[in-house]
Amino acid sequence: MKDFILPDADFGTPARRSDRTVTLTIDGFEVTVPEGTSVMRAAAELGIEIPKLCATDSVEPIGSCRLCLVEIEGRRGTPASCTTPVAPGMKVHTQTPKIARMRRGVMELYISDHPLDCLTCSANGDCQLQDMAGAVGLRDVRYTPGANHFETRQNGEANPRYIEKDASNPYFTYDPAKCIACYRCVRACEEVQGTFALTVEGRGFEARISTGASDFLSSDCVSCGACVQACPTATLQEKSVIEMGTPDRAVVTTCAYCGVGCNFRAEMKGDQLVRMVPSKDGKANRGHSCVKGRFAYGYATHPDRILNPMIRDSIHDPWREVTWEEAFEFTARKFRGIQEKHGVRAIGGITSSRCTNEETFLVQKLIRQVFGNNNVDTCARVCHSPTGYGLKTTLGTSAGTQDFDSVEHADVVLIIGANPTDGHPVFASRLKKRLRQGAQLIVADPRRIDLVRGPHVRAAHHLPLRPGTNVALLTAMAHVIVTEGLTDDDFIRERCEMDAYQDWAGFVAEDRHSPEATEALTGVPAEEVRKAARLYATGGNAAIYYGLGVTEHSQGSTTVMAIANLAMATGNIGRPGVGVNPLRGQNNVQGSCDMGSFPHELPGYRHVHDAEVRGMYEKLWNVTISDEPGLRIPNMLDAAVHGTFKGIYIQGEDILQSDPDTKHVASGLAAMECVVVHDLFLNETANYAHVFLPGSTFLEKDGTFTNAERRINRVRRVMAPLNGFADWEVTQHLANAMGAGWSYAHPSEIMAEIAATTPTFAGVSYGLLDREGSVQWPCNDAAPTGTPVMHEGGFVRGKGLFVVTDYVPTDERTGPRYPLLLTTGRILSQYNVGAQTRRTQNSIWHDEDRLEIHPHDAETRGIAEGDWVRLASRSGETTLRATLSDRVSPGVVYTTFHHPETQANVVTSDFSDWATNCPEYKVTAVQVALSNGPSEWQKTYSERARAARRILPAAE
Amino acid sequence: MTPEKLTYMANQIATAFARQPEDAAVTAIADHIDAFWDPRMRAQLIELAEAGAPDLSPRVAHAARRIRRPEAA
Structure with a gap:
């Protein structure tokens, strides 16, 4: 690592884990390190830096540069300290005249084939070669220029x-x-x-x-x-x-x-x-x-960022730039006007999973305290709300059970409905590292994702299920585990509700749930399901990681519960290496859920029916908190079309592009009287907005994000907000324009309020986060530095609850008119609706969404690679270019949704999860045919978008 | 919300609890709707049930009698 300018200590070789320690002496100082540690690292721990070039602590040493030579008493020669493990009683000398001479010799050879243009080199001052030349005292190079790699011309x-x-x-x-x-x-x-x-x-x-x-x-x-x-x-x-x-x-x-x-x-x-x-x-x-x-x-x-607030009376007018005061006053007047005319429940808001915990907390507080209702929701509605429901029902907590380090202890990993190498790449790298060490992998996904077969990684089983049959597949796996006696009976007896277990075990053992019986539904060969189930149950520590391919279905919540059932039945919960791990999409989607962004829950997942919790906030906020659940995002849009919901404050979410059934979202937004969009860019939703409040980026504010492992991480301001205010300040000004009287001076004060009112956050403070780096909630008196693994001694809900998971096919069915199933996903270089990544050079890797179609399905439709195709469903149609791929099975097509021109969600249906209304993005019956160009909707939409984005020149 | 969509959503919940015995299922449906549905959706459902909407599953119709009656906003 080139970190000599801003050092981040490099110990030369990776840390070793061992129960045994070794004590040795280096340059006369004694040091004790775990067995297996290199001499180089042991020296670094003493503060003795041995010169090195090819060693760095992120990778295993190879002993190639010969600069880190040392002398060891009683041993011959001069071994490389990076590849020499410590031994008890070893006496090491890192600096002797002999070593110094040898190191200079090595450096001299390196420098003989290196351009000496240090002053104009981009690594000047931050180059390890330069530093090592200095460290070993290289003073001259005896070799005359000969064959080399750096001169453009030689001998003319x-x-x-x-x-x-x-x-x-x-x-x-x-x-x-x-x-x-x-x-x-x-x-x-x-x-x-x-x-x-x-x-x-x-x-x-x-x-x-x-x-x-x-x-x-x-x-x-x-x-x-x-x-x-x-x-x-x-x-x-x-x-x-x-x-x-x-x-x-x-x-x-x-x-x-x-x-x-x-x-x-x-x-x-x-x-x-x-x-x-x-x-x-x-x-x-x-x-x-x-x-x-x-x-x-x-x-x-990016120049597209909007830095001044804007308003307009009608969405058909151009935008008018105004002062912040005018924008807040305009919004407050509109919102209060709506409430006077249509009732307190006629407005609401959406918190952002892109913003900090503190900002999210304030938006829900604005809605509960100032708007006086519970009409608050967040984008988790459209991604992991079934995780919240399913894990709370079965285990007692709406969150994953492990930390990411846990994967280092997993022996079997089941990935279902997730594509980590694209969606969660850093986790994928950690997983692949474990797989290369010998852990086994099961992938359940309609597509052959990269993890199924890649360099040095090969899934033991790929279960390419038909989209929409997760529950049938998982229940079939449970059938195998129960009927073949692979359950962990001690765990179940000790930790779970027995009546519910017996009911569940009887249910899954029915013949109709066997892999053979469900093969016709899932399309997965029964024998593969059996083998995968056996491997999961008997392969050692088994961990499940899942994504939106699980949740975004009409049976999303049921699938989450089926996953929890599997983990409980095999005792794979409550210790490192196992667990149920939702891979959450947005940086702070866990946090936004924790902060009370759901319309039925106050912060900390406490239901609005809970009078005691309401009472606490009522006392603190000096208002009456509504005990009625509010509207969820899809419900808000329905209510808007129906005329009972008229105003919305949307912080950092582009519902028009990201929510399903675009036409329905558009008509909902168009029916509202005051849509306030608080964002970095004029996103698609802003086409229907009356107020635009410029947002700030994560570089411009202080706060915290909570990741998929419940880890509360600090976000630190490194530059002033270009728009003038951090997002929490904007919300505070809006609240105050509506009479709230808030006076937060810094996000740490908001965190103090969160900690004081939310038991799982009781111990969290900026001081603690600065000391610890980060902590995983629950963080309180019982766990002062947080909780890496949950449900260790027992489940949060008391006893684990097995829930019967009957497979109910979605009503989104294929038929003669729509014979293919569309499923959607992401790609590595782009992020969700692409608002950010499309404004970076990442588009070089992915500048348009393509429809992946199996060559067989393409052939019968006369579609060739790169052809424009029309993608039509019962909801709508769009066009995009096709790419032929056998990663999808025949009958299944796939696309990403990163580009607004594609309008993939014009096609997706209005079906949703039975428990949470999480939309069924992952299954849409479609037809694909050759096309000449953009659909009518795409054309009208892009004209409409152009018109809606007009900004009047400033008055003066 | 359109009555069709509301009916569909309510029936979906009933399906999820279909395996439970009648009384437990009706309670589970009512509890779920109380916990997650905004008052205007509940009011509309009660209205539909009272009007004897034929598409409502019998258990939803039954549960509608136990759902918390929303106060006018």
Whole structure:
């Protein structure tokens, strides 16, 4: 790691875990370390830094550079300290005249094939080669210039060994002239990222780093940045550093993309962000990153950002820029006017899973205290609301059971309805690392996702189920476990409700649930289901990770409960390496749920029927809290069409693009009198808005995000908000314009209110987070530094509850007119509706949504690769280009939904989960046919969007 | 909300508890609707049930009698 400017200690080799310790002496100092530790790391722990080039603590050592040589008493020669494990009583000398001479000799050889353009080099001041030359006291180079890799011309001719810089990746360059062939990038790609995109071609002097393709962009590289971080020279270098120079300070903060919640060091120069580097201390990411968090932050300063508030009386008018005061006053007047005319329940709001806990808390407080109702919802409605319902019902807590470290202890991993290498890439890398160590993988997914078969990873079983048959498949697995006697009876007896268990066991044991009986429904060969079930039940620590392919179905909640049933029946809950782990989509979707964003729950998942909890808030907030559940997002839209819901405050969510059945969302929004959009950009929803309040990015505010493992991570402000206010300040001003009288001066005060009122957050404070880095809730007197693994001694609900999971087929059926099933998903480089990533160079990897269709289905329709096709469902139709792929089964088509032009949600249906109204995005019956171009809806929509985005020039 | 959609949603809940005996199922349906449905949706459901809407599942119709009566907003 090039971190000499802003050091983040590099111990040279990875930490070892061992129950046994070894004591040795290094340069006369005694040190005790876990068995298996390298001499280099033991020295580093003493504060003795042994010179090194090819070693870094993110990858295993290979002992290639010979710079870290040491002498050990009683041993011959000068072993490399990076590959020499410590031994009891060992006496090591890291500095002797002999070693000094040898190190200088090594450096001299390195420098003889390195351009000495340090002053103008992009790594100047942040180059390990430069530092090591200094450290070993290299003073002259005796070798005359001969064959080398860095001179463009030699003896008047082109140097055949010179390879030009590769700038094909938008974010970093590869300059072979500066390469010292230390293999750090190759090892980082293998060990940290698990992509194996890099290799070394040639031997000895001819050894060159290679992607195996013509350049980085066209190679297997996923642009995670691990190689750039590992490179000790300017060979792999961020373009932002080349452009701006080295940073001068670092602030640890948390990524605002997915639910993994990686910690980053935002490396700054003044208020300019030079680069984002994953933090080694990050407990979710352990020093790793993906292309989004590491590089795709350019949206924060994109010219599309709206920085001034705007209002308009009608959505057919152009926008008019106004002062903040005018915008708040206008909104407050409209909202109060609506309430006077249509009742207190006629307005509501949506909290943002993109914003901080503190901001989310304030939005729900605004709705409950100031609006006087419970009409608050959040985007979890359309993703993981079934997780909340299902896990609360069975286990007692609306959250995953483990931390991400837990995967290091898993022996069998079942992935269902998730595509971690694209959706949760840093977790995927950690998972792949465990799989390479021998853990077994079961993938249940209609598509052959990358994890099914990749470099050094192969799923033991891929169960390519028909979309919409999750419950049938999981119940069939339960059938095998129960009927073949693979249950953990002691666990069940001790930890679960026996009556419910017996009822469930009897249910799943019925013949109609056997894999053979359900094969016709799921399309998965019975024998594979049996083998997978046996492996899950008997393969050691078994962990389930799942995503929206589980929840976004009309039986989403039922599937979550089926997952919990499996884990309980096999005793795979309550210790490291096992558990039920929802991979949550948004950076703070867990937090937004925790903060009381659901219309039936106050913060901490306490129902609005609970008079005691209401009483506490009533006393604190000095109002009466409604004991009536409010409207959920789809209900709000229905009520709007019906004329009883007229105003909405939407913070950081683009419901028009992200919610299903776009036409229905549009008519709901169009029916409202005051739509307030609080966002970074004029998103699609803003086309129907009357007020636009500019938002701030995660770089511009303080707060916390809670990731998928319940980890509360700090978000730290590194620059002033370009729009003038952090989002929590905007909400506070709006509340005050409506008479709230709030006076929060800093988000830490909001967190204090959260901690004081929410038992699971009782111990959380900014002081604690600064000390610990992060904590996982519950964090209170019983668990002062948080809870990595839940349900350890017993379930939060007392006894675990088995719930019978009858398979009910969705009413979204295929038929002669709509014979194919559409399912949707994400891609690595883009994020959800793409509002952020589309405004970065990530679009180079994915600039349009494509329809994946099996060659067989394409053939019968006359569709060839790249053809424009019409995708039609009962709800609507859109057009996009097709790509032929056997990753989907015949009968199934797939697309991403990152681009507004695609309008994938024009096609999705209005069906939803029975318990939570979570929409059924993952199953839509469709027909696909060749097309000439955009559908009528796409054309009218894009005209309408253009008109709706007009902004009047400023008055003066 | 359209009566069709409301009916559909209520019947979906009834289906989820279909395996339970009549009385337990009716209670579960009513509890679920009380816990998650906004008053205007409950009022509409009660109205439909009282009007004898034929598409409502019998258990939902039965549960509608136990649902918390919303006060006017």
